[in-house]
Amino acid sequence: MGASLDITGLTLRFGGVTALDGLDLSVASGTVLGVAGPNGSGKSSLINVLTGHYQANGKIALDGQPIEHLATSERARLGLVRTFQTPRVYRRMSVIDNMRVAVHATQAIFRGRSDRRHRDGRLRDDLAIFGLSHRADALPDALTPYELRLLELARAHATGATVVLLDEPSAGASEDEAHRLSRILIEHLMPGRTVLLVEHRLDMLRALCADLVVLRAGRKIAFGSPSAVLDSREIRTCLMGEPVDA
Numbered sequence: 001m002g003a004s005l006d007i008t009g010l011t012l013r014f015g016g017v018t019a020l021d022g023l024d025l026s027v028a029s030g031t032v033l034g035v036a037g038p039n040g041s042g043k044s045s046l047i048n049v050l051t052g053h054y055q056a057n058g059k060i061a062l063d064g065q066p067i068e069h070l071a072t073s074e075r076a077r078l079g080l081v082r083t084f085q086t087p088r089v090y091r092r093m094s095v096i097d098n099m100r101v102a103v104h105a106t107q108a109i110f111r112g113r114s115d116r117r118h119r120d121g122r123l124r125d126d127l128a129i130f131g132l133s134h135r136a137d138a139l140p141d142a143l144t145p146y147e148l149r150l151l152e153l154a155r156a157h158a159t160g161a162t163v164v165l166l167d168e169p170s171a172g173a174s175e176d177e178a179h180r181l182s183r184i185l186i187e188h189l190m191p192g193r194t195v196l197l198v199e200h201r202l203d204m205l206r207a208l209c210a211d212l213v214v215l216r217a218g219r220k221i222a223f224g225s226p227s228a229v230l231d232s233r234e235i236r237t238c239l240m241g242e243p244v245d246a
């Protein structure tokens, strides 16, 4: 179900600030790449460029096909979707309607019968997987911040996306919630998918990623298995701002 993602020479500038500086990255189909870096190192910019929210110089290929010229909606229809650091949902629509809109917007195709009742059954099944069945008809304002996060993930899952870009899914989560979130990602969202995981929690990066890239000032300063990369005291210091024993 995954698709490979290849980035070459990605450069993004805001006036005098260089957010991404000639970045090259490859994510193999069906693997999880962690992205870490201090504040302002370009992690969110990278996601925004991949989705087409920001226009940058350089090349982006999805399964070998160039997509840098495509609009955000076209990239989503090709199976590239994202979640946000602060969940973005339609506040006046119920949880199940938020799911319907996402699936409609990406024109996700359901196997077998595609009438509304069947489709809604699938969406309710997806909500159940993410522990939200009891919230299906609620408005987002009734949800806890953690449940809003789960709704974003359920929505991405329901679209059948092949590539999912996760921008700090554990932001604002407690230890226990981050742990539960990790389990859900491992068991339901990540299998078979290509995932870019921007995260500050080193334990999550260690547990969830095949590879880890560390950015500083829009440049790649380390790449490899999370244990190898995080073995470096210099890298841990760069990530945490001070020497740590994580």
Ligand SMILES: Nc1ncnc2c1ncn2[C@@H]1O[C@H](COP(=O)(O)OP(=O)(O)OP(=O)(O)O)[C@@H](O)[C@H]1O
Pocket (backbone or CB within 6 Å): 014, 017, 018, 019, 037, 038, 039, 040, 041, 042, 043, 044, 045, 046
């Ligand atoms: N829309 C924007 N306009 C101007 N400058 C921006 C914009 N977005 C990002 N930047 C700048 O680009 C650089 C990279 O920012 P970015 O948000 O990508 O970093 P980040 O690694 O995601 O940071 P954080 O961990 O704090 O979310 C920063 O210097 C930031 O101030």
